[in-house]
Amino acid sequence: MSLAELICPAGTPAALRTAVDAGADAVYCGFQDATNARNFPGLNFTPAELAEAVAYAHARGTKVLLALNTYPPAGKVDLWRQAADTGAxxxxxxxxxxxxxxxxxxxxxHPGTRLHLSVQAAASSPEAIRYYCAHFGVKRVVLPRILTIPEIRQIRKEIPCEIETFIFGNHGLMVEGRCSLTNYLTGQSTNMDGVCSPASDVEYKRHEDGSMSSQLAGFTIDCFGADEKAGYPTICKGRYTAPHRPEGYYAFEEPISLNLSKLLPELIDAGVHAFKIEGRQRSKSYVRGVVTAFRKAVDDIRAGRPADMADLVALTEGQKQTQGAFETKKWR
Amino acid sequence: MTKLTLGPIAYHWPAEMRRDFYTRIADEAPVDEVYLGEVICSKRAPFQEADLPATIERLERAGKTVILSSLAEVMLTRERKATADLAALEAPEIEINNAAGLFARGKRPHRIGPFMNAYNEVTIAWMASQGATHVSLPAEMPAPAIAAAAGAARDLGLGVEVQVFGRASLAVSARCYHARAHGRTKDNCQFVCENDDDGMPLRTTDNRPILRVNGIQTQSESYVDLLPETARLIEVGVTHLRLMPQAADMVAVASAFRGVVDGTHDLLEAEAGLHQACGGNSFSNGFYHGEAGYRRISRAAAG
Structure with a gap:
């Protein structure tokens, strides 16, 4: 059986301590700049904060993974080099x-330092993964959220490194690391700046009939009735019209979040080494709730006990949930 | 000498439309190099294979260099096999769009496609050390990064290519959004994407054009048009200018760029000809100017 490590989000030093205390096997975090894919105001770590965080986590047996998972544009590579040197x-x-x-x-x-291949590298075949293992000594791949469990099982047999999969949180629709939707509307790049649907470009507009529209950089992404709760305007979760869909529809995906709690035993059986919880932008209480619940579920499964998934299902706060691509090819 | 290239057709054009298109390109379009092959959806590839040898022969006879492009997304068995088969070719040249292709190709010569995320000089140097002879930069790169990357690529002896015309690729997914729009899934799509030869337009619910769907790919609504920026691109060391095939008069598009590159056309005149060749489509150059990609920055404003 795989180790079934629990990899938890740490958007702030406080969230990091919360995740460590709640039983994370590892936490992942980034610096306060474009070197990571959650470069949001108010998030992330200064080098001094990271030093304290590493000490706190290591004292409790928890690992710290540093996300340097964006793509430096030419001429700015030094920022990424410095971040790597600081992390080391x-x-x-x-x-x-x-x-x-x-x-x-x-x-x-920094030879000998572990490298994990980010989901942003979009390595979705054994050959692509083996390329990174052979050339850079990658020890673990974070798989894109586009594969079924049988496909993951097959990949596991053909690669020399560990597999990490997302199990909970934001459901990325596009192949990560290949998406310029945000840059197209806002001028800020997900790949180069670490920004996705930035809050600074978000506006909610109340209309005379009480309805509300959510906008990104002036483009209407979705609209809501007077009694509905308006969602965050993420481009790939927006409502649009097409020539034969004049009524408007979710062209890519509904506002929905990923929850694979019911598939945990199958994922462990397929050889997944580590489970990743998305949400570095989330609150401390969210992190505490999600990490605690998943810690218990994973421990139960590893001990051969039936895991109570009800708590995990309740965590999505009434939001719609999906098992996305993992459950069936029909998702595609 | 700056080369004009024609990128691979992103859409599922019917076979006859493809044949007519490439015949006309061979006969009339002032482009130097033509990329062929299915990059977006492996389900479409079988429809092109029968015609491929004749198309290659026709284009080469017309003096064009032909390059075969690989799939951007490699996940399924048939996609892995298609990528490995392409990587095994001695000729023509190949362009790789997925790391699975790099794995299969090893150090034998190849071009790096625009889906490979060659954003910077360190990555380009790495790719060159592994046999890359040419690199296409991502469509979203701004001018200063293009200049730095082009300089580095040139120093390494690599060709360096930038898309100067056509819809920009903004995203790819495992899910087919053409099938989804018609209440189907990728496995039973019935090739409904064939009906949209310039992509399926999406508008916001308040009727503003925003994006185009092409199977698993999402594209810009506007055509990228870097004709006014062409001189600057050449100055910083870009060696190849890529035109993406759209449902427009591509011979006229190529002629407009050729005229500006060769200095035989006045820019304003060429720009007018280009826009006339594209019907009512909107144009953008925001990515180049470090602004939102959909924007059109005028020359005067850009300085």
């Missing part, structure tokens, strides 16, 4: 990388 100096347990240049730099400059 502070003793992080692994770097999560996507860019080949960044991977190559760390492999050469």
């Amino acid at each position: 100096r502070l003793g992080v347990d692994a770097f999560i990388v996507a860019d080949m240049g960044v991977a190559d730099y760390i492999a050469r400059t």
Whole structure:
């Protein structure tokens, strides 16, 4: 059986301590700049904060993974090099990388440091994963959220590294690391700036009939009745019209979040080594609730006890849930 | 000498439309290089295979260099096999759009496609050390990064390519949004994407054009148009300018760029010809200017 490590989000030092205390096997975090894919105001760590966080986590047996998972644009690579050097100096347990240049730099400059391949690298076949293992010594791949469990099981047999999958949180629709939707509407790039549907470009507009529309950079992404709760305007969860869909429809996906709690035993059986919980932008109480519930479920499954999934299902706060691509090819 | 290239057709054009298109390109379009092959959806590939040898022969006879492009997304058995088969070719040249292709190709010469995320000089140097001879930069790169990347690529002896015309690829997914729009799934899509030869337009619910759907791909609503920026691109070391095939008069599009590159056309005149060739489509150059991609920044404003 795999280790079934629980990898938990740490958007702030407080969230990191919360996740560690709630039983995370590892936490992942980033610096306060474009070097990671959650470059949001008010989130992430200064080098001093990361030093304290590493000490706190290591004292409790928890690993710290540093996300350097964006793509440096030419001329700005130094920022990523410095982040890698700082992370290595502070003793992080692994770097999560996507860019080949960044991977190559760390492999050469900090040999022996673990590299995890970010979901942003979009490695969805054994050959792609083996490329990164062979050249950069990648020890773990975070799989894109587009594969079924039988496909994951097959990949596991053909690669020399560990597998990490997302199990809970935001349900990314597009192949990560290949999406410029946000840059197209806002001028800020997910790949180069670490920004997705930035809050600074979000506006909610109340109309005379009481309805509300959510906008990103002036584009209407969705609209809601007077009694509905308005959702966040993420482009790939928006409502649009097409020539034969004049009524408007969710062209890519409904506002929905990923919850694979029911599939945990199957994922463990398929050889998944680590489970990732999305949500570095979430509150401390959210992190505490989700990590605590998943800790218990994973421990139960590993001990051969039936796991109570009811708590996990309740965590999505009334939001719609999906098992996305993992359950069936029909999702595609 | 700056080369004009024609990128691979992103859409599922019917076979006859493809044949007519490439015949006209061979006969009339002033482009130097043509990329062929299905990049977006592996289900479409069988429809092109029968015609491929004749198309290659026709284009090469017309003096064009032909390059075969690989799939951007590789996940299924047939996609892995298609990628490995392409990587085994001695000729023509190949362009790789997925790391699975890099794995299969090893150090034998290849081009790096626009889906490979060659954003910076360190990554480009790595790719060159592994046999890359040419690199296409991502469509969203702004001018300063293009200049830095182009300089580095040139120093390494690599060709460096930028898309200067056509809808920008904004995202790919495992899910087919054409099938979804028609209440189907990817496995039973019945090739409904064939009906939209320039992509399926999406509008916001208050009727503003926003995106185009092309199977698993999402594209920009506007055509990228970097004709006014062409001189600057060449100046910073870009060697190849890519035109993406759209349902427009691509011979006229290529002629407009050729005229500006060769200095035989006045920019304003060429721009007018380009826009006339594209019907009522909107144009953008925001990515180049570091602004929202859909924006059109005028020359005067850009300085």
